[in-house]
Amino acid sequence: MNKLDSVKNLDACIKCSACTSQCPVAMVQPLFSGPKSVGPDAERFRLEGIDIDPKCLSYCSNCKTCEVTCPSGVKITEIILRAREKASLAAQKSGTTRLQVRDLVLGRAEYLGRLGTIWPGLTNGLLKVYLVRVLMEKILGISRRAPLPPYQAKFKGIRNNKLVPNHRLSKAVVFFPGCFINYNDSLTGQAVIKVLEHNGYDVIMPNFHCCGVPLQANGKFNEARGNAKKNLALMNPYLQSGVPVITGCTSCGLALKEEYPNLEVSGSELIGRQAYDLFEFLWELQEGGGLKQDFQEIPVSLGYHAPCHLKAQGIGTPSVRLLRLIPGVRVSDLDTGCCGLSGSYGYKQEKYDIARQIGEPLFQRVQEGVRIGEFQSMATECGGCQVQIEHGSGIATKHPVWVFMQAYGLSPEFL
Amino acid sequence: MWDGIIIGGGLAGLLAGIRAAERGKKVLIVSEGVGSLTYSSGVIDLGDAERLMNQKSHPYALLGERVVRSAAEYFQTLFPDYWGNWREPQFVLTPLGSPRKAGLIPRGLNTQALSETHKIILMALEGMKDFFPEVAKSNLLKAYPQAEVVLHPFRVEAFEAWYTLGKPITGMDCGKYWRTASGIETLKGVWKSLDSFEPDKAVVIFPGLTSVFSQPLREVQSNLPFSVIEMTAFPPSDGGYYLYRGLVQKFKALGGELLVGSGVKKVELKGKQCHKIIVNSKGKDSEFSARVFVLATGGIFGGGIEVTLEAAKEMVFGLPPFVPSGWTNSEFLGEQPYARMGVETDNQLRPIDSASKEVLLENVRIIGRMLAHWDPWVERCGGGVSLASGWFAGEQV
Ligand SMILES: Cc1cc2nc3c(=O)[nH]c(=O)nc-3n(C[C@H](O)[C@H](O)[C@H](O)COP(=O)(O)OP(=O)(O)OC[C@H]3O[C@@H](n4cnc5c(N)ncnc54)[C@H](O)[C@@H]3O)c2cc1C
Ligand code: SF4
Ligand code: SF4
Ligand code: SF4
Numbered sequence: 001m002n003k004l005d006s007v008k009n010l011d012a013c014i015k016c017s018a019c020t021s022q023c024p025v026a027m028v029q030p031l032f033s034g035p036k037s038v039g040p041d042a043e044r045f046r047l048e049g050i051d052i053d054p055k056c057l058s059y060c061s062n063c064k065t066c067e068v069t070c071p072s073g074v075k076i077t078e079i080i081l082r083a084r085e086k087a088s089l090a091a092q093k094s095g096t097t098r099l100q101v102r103d104l105v106l107g108r109a110e111y112l113g114r115l116g117t118i119w120p121g122l123t124n125g126l127l128k129v130y131l132v133r134v135l136m137e138k139i140l141g142i143s144r145r146a147p148l149p150p151y152q153a154k155f156k157g158i159r160n161n162k163l164v165p166n167h168r169l170s171k172a173v174v175f176f177p178g179c180f181i182n183y184n185d186s187l188t189g190q191a192v193i194k195v196l197e198h199n200g201y202d203v204i205m206p207n208f209h210c211c212g213v214p215l216q217a218n219g220k221f222n223e224a225r226g227n228a229k230k231n232l233a234l235m236n237p238y239l240q241s242g243v244p245v246i247t248g249c250t251s252c253g254l255a256l257k258e259e260y261p262n263l264e265v266s267g268s269e270l271i272g273r274q275a276y277d278l279f280e281f282l283w284e285l286q287e288g289g290g291l292k293q294d295f296q297e298i299p300v301s302l303g304y305h306a307p308c309h310l311k312a313q314g315i316g317t318p319s320v321r322l323l324r325l326i327p328g329v330r331v332s333d334l335d336t337g338c339c340g341l342s343g344s345y346g347y348k349q350e351k352y353d354i355a356r357q358i359g360e361p362l363f364q365r366v367q368e369g370v371r372i373g374e375f376q377s378m379a380t381e382c383g384g385c386q387v388q389i390e391h392g393s394g395i396a397t398k399h400p401v402w403v404f405m406q407a408y409g410l411s412p413e414f415l
Numbered sequence: 416m417w418d419g420i421i422i423g424g425g426l427a428g429l430l431a432g433i434r435a436a437e438r439g440k441k442v443l444i445v446s447e448g449v450g451s452l453t454y455s456s457g458v459i460d461l462g463d464a465e466r467l468m469n470q471k472s473h474p475y476a477l478l479g480e481r482v483v484r485s486a487a488e489y490f491q492t493l494f495p496d497y498w499g500n501w502r503e504p505q506f507v508l509t510p511l512g513s514p515r516k517a518g519l520i521p522r523g524l525n526t527q528a529l530s531e532t533h534k535i536i537l538m539a540l541e542g543m544k545d546f547f548p549e550v551a552k553s554n555l556l557k558a559y560p561q562a563e564v565v566l567h568p569f570r571v572e573a574f575e576a577w578y579t580l581g582k583p584i585t586g587m588d589c590g591k592y593w594r595t596a597s598g599i600e601t602l603k604g605v606w607k608s609l610d611s612f613e614p615d616k617a618v619v620i621f622p623g624l625t626s627v628f629s630q631p632l633r634e635v636q637s638n639l640p641f642s643v644i645e646m647t648a649f650p651p652s653d654g655g656y657y658l659y660r661g662l663v664q665k666f667k668a669l670g671g672e673l674l675v676g677s678g679v680k681k682v683e684l685k686g687k688q689c690h691k692i693i694v695n696s697k698g699k700d701s702e703f704s705a706r707v708f709v710l711a712t713g714g715i716f717g718g719g720i721e722v723t724l725e726a727a728k729e730m731v732f733g734l735p736p737f738v739p740s741g742w743t744n745s746e747f748l749g750e751q752p753y754a755r756m757g758v759e760t761d762n763q764l765r766p767i768d769s770a771s772k773e774v775l776l777e778n779v780r781i782i783g784r785m786l787a788h789w790d791p792w793v794e795r796c797g798g799g800v801s802l803a804s805g806w807f808a809g810e811q812v
Contacts, residue, residue: 021453021587021651030576030588068676071448071718257698272698280701287416287704314677314696316443321672333667 009079010047012072013040019066019076024338025059028357032059035066038083039076046083054087059354061342062217064254064312081216088219155186164202169241172202173281176231176256178249179210180383188383188399191411192248192278195404199285199292204243206234211252212259217342228255229265236267245275248399250310250382253277257313277310277381278401279318286322295407297327301375302403303366304333305389307382308342319381319400326407332375336362341388356392363392370395379403417443417705419812420692422679422731423719425450427783427801427808428711429662430486433493434809436669442812443703444671445694447678449659451716451784455797456647457627457654461487461501461518462796472788474800477762478807483799486806490519493665494658496627498522501799508620508646512537512551514558518799521627521654523636523645529555534617535562536609541570544583545649546622555620565612571601589623590653599631606639615640622646625653628661677701678718679731682708687777689732707778709808710766714757714784727756729785734758734766734775737787757787764808780808 013036020026020034032038038056045051057080066076155177164172173196181189193203208231212224235245247253256275261268276284285291306317323331340359366389369375378389378397389397405411419435421428424446435442464483467475475483487501499505499519506514507524514526529535535555539548552564570578573592577584592598602624609619624645626632636643647654663673674694683691689708694701710731712719720736721728727736737759739752758766764780767773782804784791791797 016454017651018449018453021656022449027591030580030582033582069449073447254697257696261698275698311676312697314674314694315701316445316672316674324670333672335663335667335673 009075010040010043013070013074014072016071018069018071019074022069023066024063024340024358025061025354029059029354032056035060035076035080039066039079040074043079043083046086051083051087054083054090057084057087059351060084061338061340061351061355061358063308063338063342065308065338068311084219085221088221155182155189164204166241168202169238169243171200172204172238172243174204174206174235174238174243174245176208176211176235176245176247176252176275177205178247178252178383179214180249185383185399188248188401191399191401191405192246194410195278195282195401195408196246198408198410199282199290204238208234211255213251213255216259224259225263228260228263232260232263232265232267232271235271239267239270239274243274244281245271246278246281247275248278248381248401250277250307250313251384254309254312277313277315277318279322279381280313280315282322283318286325291322292408293325294409295326296409298403298406299328300403300406301330302332302377302379302400303369303375303395304331304400305339305362305366305378305380305385305397306333306335307380307385308338310381319379323379323400323403326403329403329407330375331379332369334362334365334369336365338362339385339388339392341384355388359388359392362389366393366395417441417703419443419707419709420445420703420705421709421711421808422446422692423450423711423713423717423783423785424663424673424675425711425713425717425783425801426452426658426662426798427713427785427805428709429659429666430490430802430805431709431711431780431782431808431812432666432671432673433662433669434489434806435812436666436671438809438812440812442666442671443674443705444666445674445677445679445692445703447676447712447718449675451713452655452659452662454650454652455655455658456507456650456652457521457625457656457658458507458517458524458647459487459490459497459499459519459798459802460516460791460795461799462794464501464796464799467789467794467796472759473794474786474789474804475796477760477764478803479762482807483803486803487519487799489806490802494628494661496521498525508644510545510622510647510649511547512554512558512620512646516795521625521645522633523624523626523643524647524654526644528618528642529559529562529620529644532559532616532618533562534613535559535564536612536614536617536619537564537566538605538619538621539566539568540574540584540589540623541568542574542578542584543589543623544585546586551620551622551646562618565617567609567612569605569608571605573597573601584623586623586648587651587653587656590625590657593624594629594632596631599635602632602635617641619643620646622648625657627654628657682732684732684776687775689776689779692731707780707812709780709782709812710758710785711783711805711808712785715753717784719785720756722753722756729758732766732776732779734781735769737769751790751792754790754792755788757781757789758785759787763811764804780804780811782808 020036023035025032026034060080177189196203209227212227215224257272261272320331323329340355379400386397418440419442421432421444424444432442432444467473484501491497497519504516505520506526507517509515555564621643677695679692680695681693682689691704727738729736739755758781759769760781761767766775783801
């Protein structure tokens with residue numbers, strides 16, 4: 001955004017406070033003055049060169065609830081992120097090393113992931129040791145109570161880098177798995193591929209890098225843009241041939257749709273239009289009559305949590321629509337706010353309690369639903385949400401693709 | 416393909432969605448924002464229904480008594496927490512402490528007990544934003560001259576962070592706190608601290624408390640030897656927020672899908688039928704088709720009508736809004752004719768051409784603030800028109 005656009009964006013704000021009244025962090029943390037105040041209000045001062053309380057900025061978890069709420073379309077989180085970038089540049093000289101190392105660790109899900117997946121057994125073992133977690137908290141500021149997901153062998157895909165002949169590109173998709181599937185949940189990655197293949201698609205999976213979201217969230221703005229450019233270069237040949245890019249993670253999906261189009265490299269003009277959430281893609285097949293409907297009846301009742309970054313995509317909840325097509329499946333869309341984790345936010349020592357408080361209504365709703373027999377387990381697309389909901393409520397939470405695996409007869413059981 | 420798509424998820428759109436979903440229809444609501452309920456107090460104003468039903472072109476007159484009554488009754492079966500009767504006005508306290516007329520109200524706001532008591536205890540949480548204890552006290556003395564009013568200032572530990580920061584505690588902060596488990600425990604302590612006031616002979620007024628849709632809070636209150644009366648608040652307000660949440664949860668529990676955050680930017684028409692809407696999603700547009708469409712985009716305030724110096728424009732279908740003559744009234748506090756701006760319809764709520772009365776779109780219904788010929792501020796029927804038109808549209812999907 002240039003300065004003129006910024007001012008226009010600010011002028012759109014009608015000062016209604018709707019954003020602040022819905023911000024999950026402002027609801028539980030009085031030290032955070034809320035999106036209106038740190039966003040459009042403070043921006044006026046920042047444009048004049050006056051920075052007010054940059055510390056306050058770091059409370060924002062970038063869940064985007066404020067933007068979804070704003071009646072005037074103010075790009076609140078963009079304002080906050082840019083201000084953070086500026087503040088972090090200024091602070092880099094003065095910041096404490098401990099937190100800088102943490103930003104490095106949490107921001108690089110990819111490097112941490114690679115480390116973890118080289119020897120998953122050892123890493124997982126270490127992460128379970130209380131003393132290790134205490135040390136991590138002391139040295140890195142990563143909360144000892146936060147639910148760090150265990151690592152699995154790295155996801156390799158099925159047709160990793162296998163070339164799809166040109167004449168078959170019309171029935172091909174590129175799969176962008178994202179770090180969570182890559183390093184913590186490769187089985188779900190396989191499941192996504194199987195479901196797409198079952199529907200007659202060839203799945204292409206170049207060796208992508210992390211989408212950049214965690215880097216951005218931890219103040220590494222240039223690195224985030226660097227990753228995005230590398231990924232776009234890998235996608236570009238396919239984008240040019242009109243091949244859709246499918247994501248299984250809602251935060252990667254949002255980045256591909258919202259951030260990647262702003263890069264000034266080839267392919268950026270196409271990625272917004274050609275990026276799909278997995279279920280958004282399957283729903284489009286369904287509307288066009290192309291979705292395989294050979295579902296077996298399965299008696300499953302699920303609670304569903306819509307990840308914040310799915311809501312921010314403005315496509316509704318296509319997974320719920322599709323799940324309801326499967327005979328025997330019952331879904332309750334809980335709509336009980338944010339889980340609180342917001343990527344790496346809830347891992348931070350000083351944010352763990354905030355994250356926990358934000359998620360509390362959701363956890364209670366989940367436990368209540370299971371207690372009264374409304375549903376048996378939980379489904380949600382975001383890997384972070386899955387980990388946080390299980391941590392907070394003790395109820396098993398999986399990616400909805402597993403229901404399709406079972407209904408298509410590709411895997412025996414959802415639970 | 417949906418049975419019905421509702422454009423705009425405010426009070427009118429959500430009620431239409433709930434009614435249609437309850438009738439077994441597949442319904443999608445697409446809404447740019449969360450609507451005006453969070454600015455409202457959660458009180459549903461029905462206005463003087465008998466008179467308005469006879470006022471030419473008023474939505475009540477279009478829809479008739481059966482619809483107005485059924486809608487109000489339907490709302491109460493959905494939300495038994497709401498008290499009142501469509502013909503009998505109730506009284507609630509304004510944020511300044513004066514009683515005002517209302518239609519359907521959350522039970523906690525019911526002021527009946529105030530007319531019968533000789534002692535009112537006015538709770539005044541320290542540091543509360545937009546609450547003026549002395550003003551409220553003097554207004555209460557005026558309205559209830561038979562009673563003495565005792566002001567009871569108190570402080571709550573949970574708000575220490577606010578006190579330290581010098582940050583005012585908003586009504587929403589308070590409301591949320593009292594609904595938490597620790598808030599309820601604190602509240603019990605607050606009730607205990609009243610013992611020396613002989614509260615069993617008094618009525619307690621508690622600004623910042625919102626018990627609507629909170630089972631635990633209502634339980635605590637029903638065990639008290641005195642009645643507790645809540646107050647409405649300045650926007651944005653808790654009461655409206657919880658009503659919004661309540662409506663959304665009902666709608667979803669009935670299988671409805673709600674897409675908030677992206678607006679409808681275009682529609683596709685075939686003759687006098689709409690068959691598709693185009694939604695402004697991130698990255699690309701999404702298309703959704705349905706048999707019936709309901710326009711509930713909230714008038715000027717909701718963004719459904721855009722007004723420039725030259726003209727007024729309906730933003731989704733491009734329908735010609737009815738524009739009252741001399742619509743910019745210079746009198747600041749007088750009646751504002753622009754309030755009556757909106758889309759004119761037949762008695763099935765289908766949009767019509769003002770001059771020829773010809774139906775413009777056969778499978779589109781107009782509801783809530785989008786309708787022409789009513790003024791929520793003068794006629795005090797904002798909630799009522801939204802309920803009646805929303806319920807009717809929900810029956811038609
Ligand atoms: C400040 C205020 C206080 C009020 N207080 C009271 C009260 O105390 N009692 C009472 O009875 N009534 C009150 N009302 C009136 C009452 O709330 C309204 O009559 C009623 O809520 C109007 O509802 P609606 O659904 O028509 O519109 P809204 O609630 O305005 O909802 C319209 C929705 O449509 C969305 N929208 C707009 N354009 C598009 C688009 N292109 N695509 C998709 N979505 C779109 C908007 O984002 C919004 O969510 C108050 C109103 C306001 C503004
Ligand atoms: S992005 Fe989320 S946490 Fe940040 S200001 Fe907006 S609503 Fe609050
Ligand atoms: S919701 Fe939008 S318009 Fe309202 S205060 Fe926040 S940024 Fe401004
Ligand atoms: S982890 Fe899930 S609910 Fe939590 S912020 Fe991410 S997307 Fe939102």
